[in-house]
Structure formats: C-alpha cells, structure tokens
Amino acid sequence: MVKINQNIFRAYDIRGIYPRDLNGKVASKIALALVDLYPDIQKVVLAHDTRKSSAPLSRAISKALVEAGKEVIFLGISPDPLFYFSIFHYNFDAGIMISGSHNPKQYNGIILHVKKKGDVVEKDIETIKNLVLKERKAKTKKLGKIVIFNPEKDYLNYITSKINLKKPLKILIDSGNGAMGYLPEKVFKRLGCRVKTIYGEFDGNFPNHLPDPYVRKNRMPAKKAVLKGGFDIGFVYDGDGDRVAAIDNLGRSVVGDFCFLMLARQALEKWKGPIVHDTRVSKVFLDEMRAKGIKTYFSVSHHTAVIKKIIKTKAIFGGEVTLHFLFPKDYYLCDEALFASLKIAEIASNKENFASYIDTLPRYEVSPEIFIPCSDDTKFEIILKLQKFLRSKKYDFVDIDGARINFPYGWALCRASNTTPTIKCKFEADTKKHLIEIEKESLEIFKKIGVPVTEKTYKELSLHI
Secondary structure, eight states: OOOOOGGGBOSSOEEEETTTTSOHHHHHHHHHHHHHHSTTOOEEEEEEOSOTTHHHHHHHHHHHHHHTTOEEEEEEEOOHHHHHHHHHHHTOSEEEEEOOTTSOTTEEEEEEEETTTEEOOTHHHHHHHHHHTTTOOOOOSSOOEEEEOOOHHHHHHHHHTTOOOSSOOEEEEEOTTSTTTTHHHHHHHHTTOEEEEESOSOOTTOSSOOSOTTSGGGGHHHHHHHHHHTOSEEEEEOSSSSOEEEEOTTSOEEOHHHHHHHHHHHHHTTOOOOEEEETTOOHHHHHHHHHHTOOEEEEOSSHHHHHHHHHHHTOSEEEETTTEEEOTTTSOSSOOHHHHHHHHHHHHHTSSOHHHHHHHSOOOEEOOOEEEEOOTTTHHHHHHHHHHHHHHTTOOEEOSSSEEEEETTEEEEEEEOSSSSEEEEEEEESSHHHHHHHHHHHHHHHHHTTOOOOHHHHHHTTTTO
C-alpha cells in the first residue's frame, strides 16, 4: 500500500514535494480517480512544465490512463495557454496539467480539468482523494493509446486574431526557463513586434531565477534588460504561464493593482457589466468602479473561484491582483497569461508613452504582501478563529477569503494560502500615517487570535513601522 500525504489535496489543486508527497504511484492513482469520478471521459489532454520531476510524473499518468482504456492527447512540455486552448478549442473531454507553477523546484502539482465543469476543485478534489486512498487499479479489456499533439499553429492563428495593436512594440520577454519558452515571442512577432526573449530555454533547475514574477527579485533581470535595450514594455511569466508581470519602458514594475485597473478600464470601453476581483484589490479600484456605477464582487483568491463568480454574475472582466486575469468577453474563460499580456500590450500600443500613462493612475499607500509560516493543519482554523473574533467585536470586514477588515482610511487582509503552508497579510491606506496605524492595530489582533506573527513579520514592514 502506498503511503499518501493527504495534505497534497488542497481546495483548488493537488500539490506537494517530489518524490516525498507526489510521485509516480500517487500520480497514477490520481489519474485513475479522475476517470472513476467522470466515467464518460475518453480523451484526456496531458501536458507538463519544465521541472525535472514533471516528465516522470507524466509517464506514470500516461501509463495509467492507457491501461484504463483512455486516449492521451500528449502535448509534452507545454504552458497553460496551450493546455487550456487544446481542451476548449478541440472539445476534448478533460485535461491533466503537471506543474508546480511558481513554487520552488522541489515542488510539483497536478491540475485536473473536465469539459463543461472546469478545473476539479473543493468537493470533487475531496472525492478524488477518497478514491485514491481506496487503492484502485485500472481494469479494462482494451488498452487506450497516446497521441502526440501540437496545437501551436492553431493557437497562434486564433489568439492573434483577437488582438489589435495600434502600433508595433519593442518587447522584452522573460520566460524564466519555464514552459512558456519562446511561445510569447512567436505570438508578438506575428503581430509585427520586435521581440527579445531571455531565459526561453526549458530548464527545470531554474538557474537564473524562480519562475514567480510576483516576487520582486525575479523581475530584476527583465527590468535591467528593458532599460538597456530601450524596450517599450517587458513581460515576465511564471513556470506554467498563468501569471504575468509587466515592466514599463522606464524599467519599473507595473504592479498587479495597476494592471487590474487598466484592464478593467479597457473592458469597460467595450462592455458594461460587473467585474470580479480577489480580496487583495486596491480601494482605489473599488472607489473608481463605484463612481462609474459598476458593480464589483469579491471572490476567493483562485482563478477557479473567480471563474465561477464571473459566470454567476455575468461579469465582463475578472482576476486577481497577484497577476492572474480573465477575459470572458474576449477569449476562452481560462487562466491565460499570454492573452493577458497581449491585452496589456494593446493598452501600451495606444499610449504615446506607457510609463507616463502608468504615472497617471491613482494609488494608495500599500504594504508588501507578508507571508507568515503556518502549518496546513492549523492555518484555516486560525482564520476561522479570527473571523469569529471580528464578529464578536463588531468589526466591519469581508469574510469571503479570510478576513479583509475595513478601517476608515484603508483595510487589512489576513488569509490562508491555498497552495503553501502560510498565512498571508496585506495592508493599504490613503496615507503613510494611516497605513502604519492599520498595520499596528491589525497585527495586534492577529497575534491575539493565534496568527504566528514574529519579529520577522514586523521587519518585513520596517518601511512603515
């Protein structure tokens, strides 16, 4: 019997350290559990990122699916844009993506997707876990097969037909040695742009930097390259291509809140309707939407949750300020960083100077997002305790994903990470003085109910406290 760490089964995906938590035997059982849960599945798209562990996990899953009589549509190393495009565009039954996304290289993960249902999450992941624990083996009289498949040509034709650049741009791409590789360069060149790619070679050791553009130091090579080469804009992608950071022509990071606001404004130029956002969104955005009479909806911080809320509210745009963006009116409803960068490029191409436009965007004082180590076994219990405390003390707060506490001049957020053993905190206010006040009051509350706040936490906020 294979010993399985049940903590790898999270609310929105399956993720763990290879081979301790996630290995070939466990991956095989997960694939079999998927086809047990959805017995009508016949054709399954299979793709993986560049991590050293991804290929052996892929082989194990392929073998299990073939023995179960299924047809594996194998993409090999392929980013989320090609993975989701293959499922949506060709109407395949399901998909399995093997990727640790932006996590350190010792991690890996599995995303399961089913046609017309979306990514397998929450209750269905719990069912998958229970099926995995039953030690089921493939039983079929007829073996399936593996079909090598490359959707790139159709993808290039389709995605470029959706974009209109007012002028060609000079673009810097940093793929971080992840699965995006040279795909963004091919797309932007098709649109007439001049493009240079750094770290486009596949390398699961990530020798240059971790493929997580949300972390400042991982954007530094692209920022330097943009300045040195006189580029109009730069894009930095994560390991599987569902997250993108933009760099303006002055080599500055265009933070997620700015990207979200720009893309929302762009969507509202064509359509009128609600917008869905995560709990980390700036009050600047909420204030502007309220002034325009646009309804906005908070969502749990994960693209699957955002997608569900978009469908429910018939929203015209949605996403997370952690560099995930969704375009229900323009493209397939999936987490697709290359399409997001194309929409940002459209905005830049319509401006005489992209950096000057960024400087006009309204902004508040905001803290960095703080990551507090906290075990998977306790983090959600602590958040529930925090919510109970805030209710008892009559605080005004949003409880959709953790607790976003509203103060007269800003807000504080405390939530459990869906993917790592951490509690995440963030703070925003209209002035630096108010930001300091909110940080101090909030951290005292967090400590009181058991959030493991340490001196390190305060040091990470040392610019404010």
